[in-house]
Amino acid sequence: MAAENRRGAMFRVVVPHQHSRVTYVELFFDLLFVFAVTQISHTLLHHFTPIGAVQVTLLFLSVWWVWVFTAWVTNWLNPELTPVRILLFLMMLGGLVLSTTIPTAFEGRGLWFAIAYVVMQVGRTAFWFVSTPHHWTAVRHNAIRILAWLSTSAVFWILGGLAEGESRLWLWIIAVVIEYVSPAARFWIPGLGPSSLEAWAVEGGHMAERCALFIIIALGEAVVVNGATFAELSWTTEIVLAFVSSLVASIAMWWIYFHKGAEAGSELISTSAESGKLARLAYTYLHMPIVAGIILTAVSDELVLKHPSGHSDLKTILSTIGGPLLFLVGTILFKLSIRGFLQLSHIVGILALLAVGWFGSELSPLWLSLLTTAIMIVVAVWESVSLRSASESHSEATSA
Structure with missing residues (x-):
């Protein structure tokens, strides 16, 4: 006993x-x-x-x-x-x-x-x-x-x-x-x-926090590696811009995942009667492309930092476009599983990345990086503004 x-x-x-x-x-x-x-x-x-x-x-x-x-x-x-x-x-x-x-x-x-x-x-x-x-x-x-x-x-x-x-x-x-x-x-x-x-059945908030921490680990690894690579290079204008672009892209990824999505997921799974089912789909499977996108973006950052000029080769195009693309596909599916609808900002971001990728060989690695970072910023800002507007409209309707 x-x-x-x-x-x-x-x-x-x-x-x-x-x-x-x-x-x-x-x-x-x-x-x-x-x-x-x-x-x-x-x-x-x-x-x-x-x-x-x-x-x-x-x-x-x-x-x-x-x-x-x-x-x-x-x-x-x-x-x-x-x-x-x-x-x-x-x-x-x-x-x-x-x-x-x-x-x-x-x-x-x-x-x-x-x-x-x-x-x-x-x-x-x-x-x-x-x-x-x-x-x-x-x-x-x-x-x-x-x-x-x-x-x-x-x-x-x-x-x-x-x-x-x-x-x-x-x-x-x-x-x-x-x-x-x-x-x-x-x-x-x-x-x-x-x-x-x-x-x-799982303790939903705990599972959501563990997966969010893994996202932090992946993003932090990318920033640390980029910083180490940047420190070893000559600080030309192009290299400085490439480093800033990589850092801002990491911040945009953090914003897209954590500003509303991570909190909404934690709240839903914490109160769900089917916490195990949600944990299996949203956190076990759908977080994989999110992490994979961050890892692929880290590969792109190192390539762009070391070779910012000239025409982009296939390796640079695939990693620079593929990283944010995988990340957005993962986040839009993750948010679909917790909100029940597709984020328009993410759809537009995915289409914009594909369009940039189509002309990628005509761009330098630096410009390719800057454009993908700009797209991620737009997605982050768009989602934040749209969700804030929706929240304010809901509050006004409730008070009325």
């Missing part, structure tokens, strides 16, 4: 409509992913080819998945307790190995990458299962379901780490597909069947 009570004490006490703050140990764990994000953007920068893009996308999906699964588990477990803290510290060790091997994951350190990933995913879920009291049948069944899916994908991760070349890529693609399909399939396994949506 005492052991059962200790296990139950490891879970958060969720109070309806109250927001559990993100703990310091969770912040400490999240900061490790600054390194992972940096590794991903640098790997893409040095392997900007079709096959390189596929490989880096796969690595990004794996990094995001191990982080977001951990965010789900620590939404239920209490990180203030020593066993859970030790789990996160061990996860940090695994994450450090994972991040270190990213640049050579498809070369000499593929097996190390696979082992680190599998140990983190399976080990964390096994800890969750062991920590769950026996009478919490639904929770234990969910842990068993997830363990079954992750153990299946683990076979392909390890086989891929042992293989080489194209075989490794295909085996790892199979592993990623298995893991990304599993939540949509509600982790169905023979005997237990699928989990119920009610079983995935």
